[in-house]
Amino acid sequence: MTGAIFDIQRFSIHDGPGIRTTVFFKGCPLNCIWCHNPEGISRAPLLSFRPALCIGCGFCFRTCPAGCHRMEGGKHLFDRERCEACGRCAAECYPGALELVGREESAAEIMREVLRDKAFYDNSGGGLTLSGGEPLMQPDFAFELLCAARDAGLHCCVETCGFAARAALDLVRPKTDLFLFDIKETDRARHAELTGKPNDRILANLRHLHGTGADIILRLPIIPGVNDRPEHFKGIAALARDLPGLKGVEIMPYHQLGENKVGRFGLDQSRRAKASAPEPGVVEGWTGELRRRGVNVLTA
Ligand code: SF4
Ligand code: SF4
Ligand code: SF4
Structure with a gap:
């Protein structure tokens, strides 16, 4: 169990x-x-996002199958509504701006x-x-x-x-x-x-x-x-x-x-x-x- x-x-x-x-x-x-x-x-698990830690490497943009991350006007936008908490982006996020909790x-x-x-x-x-x-x-x-x-x-x-x-x-x-x-x-x-x-x-x-x-x-x-x-x-x-x-x-x-x-x-x-x-x-x-x-x- x-x-x-x-x-x-x-x-x-x-x-x-x-x-x-x-x-x-x-x-x-x-x-x-x-x-x-x-x-x-x-x-259920939840994705934690701390924009202050994001260095803009772009790995999460390429990794997310649901297209939840994008950059607009130099700002990292995260569409939580579509997130399925698979954790793939968090695994790629070196500075820890993204973290799957649970x-x-x-x-x-x-x-x-x-x-x-x-x-x-x-x-x-x-x-x-x-x-x-x-x-x-x-x-x-x-x-x-x-x-x-x-x-x-x-x-x-x-x-x-x-x-x-x-x-x-x-x-x-x-x-x-x-x-x-x-x-x-x-x-x-x-x-x-x-x-x-x-x-x-x-x-x-x-x-x-x-x-x-x-x-x-x-x-x-x-x-x-x-x-x-x-x-x-x-x-x-x-x-x-x-x-x-x-x-x-x-x-x-x-x-x-x-x-x-x-x-x-x-x-x-x-x-x-x-x-x-x-x-x-x-x-x-x-x-x-x-x-x-x-x-x-x-x-x-
Ligand atoms: S992987 Fe992390 S550091 Fe890189 S753009 Fe995404 S949130 Fe920012
Ligand atoms: S946890 Fe999965 S679905 Fe959610 S933003 Fe990251 S890669 Fe996309
Ligand atoms: S404070 Fe404790 S009991 Fe109240 S919602 Fe949070 S975890 Fe639950």
């Missing part, structure tokens, strides 16, 4: 305990207006890469993290990868948006040491507005998972002007009170990395949140507010 992934990031230190390798799965059922990995939302790999291939850093995991209490996109969109592949990692003695984390089939969650649960469970907005209608889906299924899955005794950290992406509302913090506190087995919550302050990617991948800008990264003092304010409400915040 193979799975669709778009990145393997070594030496991650923010995706669970210790030093880890994070595998980013392609495909996500949500479409958050602040998404930091928008190239992970579609299951590939199929087997669990064995991924594990070969992951196990290169086994000594670091052993020394730091780290391991493997599945992220994305949404890893539970490919449950059988996620399960295969987790089984292989467990067999190799690795600590395994799954980062999920929680919008998944219950069967997928139950499948990976016994092979997962820690779930990093995203809660993006506690108000149902606002959740739908911000992510494209209401939060009922997510909250039901969270309660179910908690009921199984799984280790869970809630991850809270907080976007200034979008969900940094007192009502949301109050909602988080109520949720945490209801789930006493939680390991705690982590605040994930907004950063603007996703913004540049929107242009690179030709994605829809119109829905995107107009936000800036918060100042450190602002993040401390959020942390303080949650702590005052009794929430165990693990990061400042």
Whole structure:
């Protein structure tokens, strides 16, 4: 079996305990207006085009079978509508202006890469993290990868948006040491507005998972002007009170990395949140507010 992934990031230190390798799965059922990995939302590969890196060599013009690239008035124009993401032009693009993002790999291939850093995991209490996109969109592949990692003695984390089939969650649960469970907005209608889906299924899955005794950290992406509302913090506190087995919550302050990617991948800008990264003092304010409400915040 193979799975669709778009990145393997070594030496991650923010995706669970210790030093880890994070595998980013392609495909996500949500479409958050602040998404930091928008190239992970579609299951299919996407061509990234960064005109600033183009040296005008013309190789892509000759290579593309669909005629997507042309030069007009000294400007490299790319017709994304016709692109079939075959990757031929990217293979010819020496300076890396074109890059095909998304590939199929087997669990064995991924594990070969992951196990290169086994000594670091052993020394730091780290391991493997599945992220994305949404890893539970490919449950059988996620399960295969987790089984292989467990067999190799690795600590395994799954980062999920929680919008998944219950069967997928139950499948990976016994092979997962820690779930990093995203809660993006506690108000149902606002959740739908911000992510494209209401939060009922997510909250039901969270309660179910908690009921199984799984280790869970809630991850809270907080976007200034979008969900940094007192009502949301109050909602988080109520949720945490209801789930006493939680390991705690982590605040994930907004950063603007996703913004540049929107242009690179030709994605829809119109829905995107107009936000800036918060100042450190602002993040401390959020942390303080949650702590005052009794929430165990693990990061400042
Ligand atoms: S759940 Fe994550 S990957 Fe999916 S759209 Fe939201 S931020 Fe992006
Ligand atoms: S192959 Fe790359 S560098 Fe050459 S014209 Fe195409 S985009 Fe530009
Ligand atoms: S990925 Fe394939 S179809 Fe798309 S522009 Fe490149 S060569 Fe053409």
